[in-house]
Amino acid sequence: MELHHFHQRRTAIQANGRPGQASHLQGMQDTLREVLMSSGLFEDVEVEHTENRDALVIALCSFRHLYTELDIAERLENLWSDLVRFPFWEAHAVLTHKDHVELEAASALSPAGHYVTVHLVAEKARIPEQRSPR
Numbered sequence: 651m652e653l654h655h656f657h658q659r660r661t662a663i664q665a666n667g668r669p670g671q672a673s674h675l676q677g678m679q680d681t682l683r684e685v686l687m688s689s690g691l692f693e694d695v696e697v698e699h700t701e702n703r704d705a706l707v708i709a710l711c712s713f714r715h716l717y718t719e720l721d722i723a724e725r726l727e728n729l730w731s732d733l734v735r736f737p738f739w740e741a742h743a744v745l746t747h748k749d750h751v752e753l754e755a756a757s758a759l760s761p762a763g764h765y766v767t768v769h770l771v772a773e774k775a776r777i778p779e780q781r782s783p784r
Contacts, residue, residue, distance in 0.1 A: 653754070656743035660704070660756040660767060663739065667763025669706055674759065675699040678707050678734070678766045685733045686711055691725055693775050705754075705769035712775040719746040722772050726753045736766070749774040 651659075670678070676699070683697040692711040699707050713722045723744045730742055735757040742755035753770040 651741065651743045653743045653745060656741050656754060656756075659741040660754075663741075663756055663758055663763075663765050664703060664767075667758055667765045669703055670759070670764045670766040674764055674766055675706055678757075678768070682707060682709055682734050682768065682770075685729050689725065689729060691717060691722060692772070704767055706766050707768045709768070709770040711770070711772050713751075713772050715775050715777055717774075719749070719751050719774070722746075722751045726751060726770065726772065730755055730768075734768075 679697050679699050683695055686692050686695045686697070686709065691713050693714060695709070695711045697707065697709040723746045727742065727744050730753060731740070735755070736759045738758050738760050740755065740757040742753060745752040745754075750771060750773045752772075753768065755768040755770075756765055757768075758765040
């Protein structure tokens with residue numbers, strides 16, 4: 651989904667719902683961390699929650715240099731859709747740039763409206779430089 655369309659859908663769910671309670675945020679945070687760590691794609695994973703309605707759960711991770719940005723974008727999209735999102739409703743957008751990928755997402759628990767928004771940034775891990783012999 652294009653980022654502009656995602657932002658329109660996220661705004662609509664925010665206008666018709668309420669941010670998730672602490673238990674919803676903690677659940678999403680724990681699930682996201684577990685899924686990212688067990689995927690085998692990432693070397694470092696940090697996941698927290700914030701007060702920012704557009705990014706209630708944030709994540710920063712580094713992906714192994716063996717993968718391309720397109721590989722990571724596709725896998726992140728599948729992980730989100732299959733394992734992380736709430737079952738009622740979701741929208742997401744994935745952006746790829748040189749050496750990093752971003753996932754912006756939103757998901758609602760029910761028609762009654764608790765939602766969680768996510769902003770994940772995955773950066774390509776740096777290969778340590780070799781020291782030259784002395």
